[in-house]
Amino acid sequence: MTAAFQPGGRATPFQVSEEKYSASMATEPLGTRVLFRGTISTVNPATVLNPFLDAVHDEVVKKGERAVRVDLRELEFCNSSGFKAFIHWIQRIQALPEGQRYGLRFLSNPARKWQKTSLLALSCYAVNTVAID
Amino acid sequence: MKPPWVFIDEIRRFVESFCACAGTTDNREAQLALAVHELMQNAVPHSHDDDVELTLEVEPEADRVAVAVTNRCTDAEYHALEERVARMNGEPDALRHYLQAMHDTPTAQRGGLGLARVRFEAQLELSVSRTGGRMTVHASGRLRPAPLQTSGGSR
Numbered sequence: 001m002t003a004a005f006q007p008g009g010r011a012t013p014f015q016v017s018e019e020k021y022s023a024s025m026a027t028e029p030l031g032t033r034v035l036f037r038g039t040i041s042t043v044n045p046a047t048v049l050n051p052f053l054d055a056v057h058d059e060v061v062k063k064g065e066r067a068v069r070v071d072l073r074e075l076e077f078c079n080s081s082g083f084k085a086f087i088h089w090i091q092r093i094q095a096l097p098e099g100q101r102y103g104l105r106f107l108s109n110p111a112r113k114w115q116k117t118s119l120l121a122l123s124c125y126a127v128n129t130v131a132i133d
Numbered sequence: 134m135k136p137p138w139v140f141i142d143e144i145r146r147f148v149e150s151f152c153a154c155a156g157t158t159d160n161r162e163a164q165l166a167l168a169v170h171e172l173m174q175n176a177v178p179h180s181h182d183d184d185v186e187l188t189l190e191v192e193p194e195a196d197r198v199a200v201a202v203t204n205r206c207t208d209a210e211y212h213a214l215e216e217r218v219a220r221m222n223g224e225p226d227a228l229r230h231y232l233q234a235m236h237d238t239p240t241a242q243r244g245g246l247g248l249a250r251v252r253f254e255a256q257l258e259l260s261v262s263r264t265g266g267r268m269t270v271h272a273s274g275r276l277r278p279a280p281l282q283t284s285g286g287s288r
Contacts, residue, residue, distance in 0.1 A: 041142055050240065050241060077142070080174075081246075113162070114160075
């Protein structure tokens, strides 16, 4: 795993990278976008993804943003252990005082058909937090 | 087949292509590939370095699909899984059980969500059996199921 913090950078101030997948956070004109790439299918990806998403969460709260775009368009697959990282993120958001909570807007890829049902389930889990584009 | 982790991704891709060739529609091939991935990933750590066996049956005329994954197990492992599957099947609403599993399963540890995910997202019924020292997780259902339903309607 690699992790990097670049205070002056705009493209990827936070990122993690494993052999088969990577995740990064970018600050863009539309706000924060978190990009996932590759195949999340290792034994326990939460050990990599949870600390990354904790860092993203802290940064988004610090900036007072109301929504984050979660870009899955280049994510080929995510196993249930990786899926739990998104649940962990949602639980962190739901633990915030109501005025500090923000939404997750998932950008999906119609060609990655698993995303449709997985995001459907996630939106049922967190009706007020998750939106799907 | 000795299944190093890396093979599971290749098996998932193969199953998705195979099912698409067998005439699945909508998202079915992706749902079945997801089911195979999750069941294989559950089996490998419990296989005690023995073979893991995968069987996939696609019967378009009968509108049926069945996945079975077999691995070596101890008595304790079998009974723990048998109890878990029985508890899951005790909740008739697959989505309700899945959402409860999301809520209850510690997010920092692996495991605990895969079977519930297979049941809801792949729309397959799960059962478990044992022959000799090997257990099989069976997942079966319709090849052309109705669209997934949630409390807000189909999506």
